Amino acid sequence: MDTYNETDLLEWCEAVLGAVEVLADHSREHPGERTGAHQLRTDAGLCYLKTHNDPAHWHNEVHGYRAWAGVFGPNAPRLLAARDEAPLALVVTALPGQILDEVKLTPAQEQAVWRQAGTALAALHQSENGPFFGPCRHDGTPAGPPITSAEEFIAAELDGWQKRGLAAGCLSREEVATAEAARGLLPAFAGEKPVPCHRDYGPANWLVTAEGLWSGVIDFEFAQWDVRMADFTRYPNWEWIDRPDLIEAFQAGYGRALTPAEENQRLVCHTLYALAAVVWGRENAYYGFAAEGRRALALLG
Secondary structure, three states, rough: OOHHHHHHHHHHHHHHHOEEEEEEOOOOOOOOOOEEEEEEEEEEEEEEEEEEEHHHHHHHHHHHHHHHHHHHHHHHEEEEEEEEEEEEEEEEEEEOOHHHHOOOOOHHHHHHHHHHHHHHHHHHOOOOOOEEEEOOOOOOOOOOOOEEEHHHHHHHHHHHHHHHHHHOOOOOHHHHHHHHHHHHHHHHHHHOEEEEEEOOOHHHHHOOOOOOOOOEEEOOOOOOEEOOOOHHHHOOOOHHHHHHHHHHHHHHHHOOOOOOHHHHHHHHHHHHHHHHHHHHHHHHOOHHHHHHHHHHHHHHH
């Protein structure tokens, strides 16, 4: 936090929480510096103050914590306060444990964590169906024109990333062909209902205990009404390519096999995420991520 923001935000924290002490800066390095996170000591215990530069992500996260995080019970932070003026911020309770990406576990422990995470995700997806696909404002109203057709919603996502990629000149002929092949599978989404999705549900946002047990999920800034396959395919570490044993454990925890239609949905969503990685990586000079997206598209083609 710069001096202005730090003073302003700490005054707000004290107004809503009482005395606070900043313990550490836990902001993650990321292109665009979208968010910041600071650990606080308060009368309510350890908390995190999270700031947002992108209002859309603030709305997503506040709504996600208010409406859906409770499904995870003690395995998700609780929202304590939300600031709806610049600088946009929220305060959530701290969970025990360390981020999975930052600890070393045995393969058996990793599989157990993925299985537990799959079980928790099933409860979220089964909790309710939504009135539309897409992001919400903090009060649950649609952030844009509401789309009620899953096929239309995913088609618009594919179109958007493909157009951006073509405009930037960063998609090969083969990659465009892979995207077009995914478009041919869109009928698999017919009748799919919107469900709450975290949309960044993976090791970077899972916490584990010292014993290597899954202890919760954090960071709801991408949460929205979506197709459930959005939570099966957005893995920045590309485990579906390199660690199929973890994907199998996750599926076992989720509690059921995918239907043939869902398998096609998963192929489409894998393609969508890989396409986004290529384009977003190019736009933000995050070239390693773009290269990983190209590898995925080559495997999917």
